[in-house]
Amino acid sequence: MNCVQSWPEPIVRVQSLSDSGIRVIPERYIKRHSPKPSLKLTTPVRELTIPVIDLENLASRDIALRANTLALISRACREWGFFQVVNHGVSHQVMDQVREVWREFFHLPVDEKQVYANSPTTYEGYGSRLGVEKGAKLDWSDYYFLNYLPTCQRNEHKWPSYPSSCKEIVSEYNEALVKLCGELMKILSINLGLEENRLQQALGGDEVGASLRVNYYPKCPQPDLTFGLSPHSDPGALTILLADNQVSGLQVRKDDNWVTVKPVPNAFIVNIGDQVEVLSNGNYKSVEHRVVVNSAAERVSLAFFYNPKGDKTIEPAEELITPTVPPQYLPMTFNEYRTFIRTRGPCGKTSVESIKSPR
Ligand code: OGA
Ligand code: NI
Secondary structure, three states: OOOOOOOOOOOOOHHHHOOOOOOOOOOHHHHOOOOOOOOOOOOOOOOOOEEEEEHHHOOOOHHHHHHHHHHHHHHHHOOOOOEEEOOOOOHHHHHHHHHHHHHHHHHOHHHHHHHOOOOOOOEEEEEEOOOOOOOOOOOOOEEEEEEEEHHOOHHHHHOOOOOOOHHHHHHHHHHHHHHHHHHHHHHHHHOOOOOHHHHHHHHHHOOOOOEEEEEEOOOOOOHHHHHOEEEEOOOOOOEEEEHHHHOOEEEEEEEOOOEEEEOOHHHHHEOOHHHHHOOOOOOOOOOOOEEOOOOOOOEEEEEEEOOOOOOOOOOHHHHOOOOOOOOEEEEEHHHHHHHHHHHHOOOOHHHHOOOOOOO
16 A cells, blocks of 8 residues: 655645635646637537436336336446436435535634545545645645445544534435445446346455545636646546536546536436446446536535445456457556555546556
């Protein structure tokens, strides 16, 4: 594991920068240059959107509807790596409550949040950077990271005690998402032609990992020069994102375009992580995504990461290996794999690229 004990430079809270009223962002956050004024398009481009799937259809008596829904999910996993789900069984009230609890946390005075300041050893707590390289460019966001599974890594003392309902609501929310992830792993297994528990077993069965990262993107005076979160793919197996209910910002890569996701009310955004790309031997893609910020409004999102058991070796499922399709990725444990992003920060798809089998 990565043994770095502390951040290479003093931590600056992006929220404090934003609140200070600066008009020009510090150099460290400048990651791109203002886009050139776009050419006037003469023909309107059809707007691309990620697929929206009604999960209730999978319980329908209508066989054709069930099959069609499975097929839609299969296509989404191959072609987008992303989809939204509605009628997913998670209480809308809990979804609203958990988002608001975290909004309230981030609105606390800095001193009160500072008690939970995190370090790169576990990342647990209140943080403002990903990666430990000295002098690295930074993203325009603060976050809160906590471990949920395995239970031996759950430490509620490291969760905020204010708002007072935080621990209870976060537990209720996380429990519901563990269940949803379990169901989605079955669907993905079936769609890959595997036995329904296959992916879950490969991740470690009852010993899977899960963590929550709450992202806080403050208003930014020069949004075109930076990212809320730089392009990356998620290192785990599956991510369930609860987006802000008012402000969009997530963009998903589709070929050479960045497609802005318009969250459907009460939906979750689901995306394939690197470990499912590996297990599926590349049939499913862990797709690059990024977050853009804006000058008018802050944004809060909750990313729930469903991960393999830390010391489980992840490699392409043997059922998906044929004489013409050899394994596309090298085996690696998740503990090892995770050090890529924890050391270097978000860097596109470089982690997955580095474990591609040599041809
Ligand atoms: C992430 C992520 C997207 C968002 O936390 O990995 O991609 O919209 N978040 O905040
Ligand atoms: Ni992500």
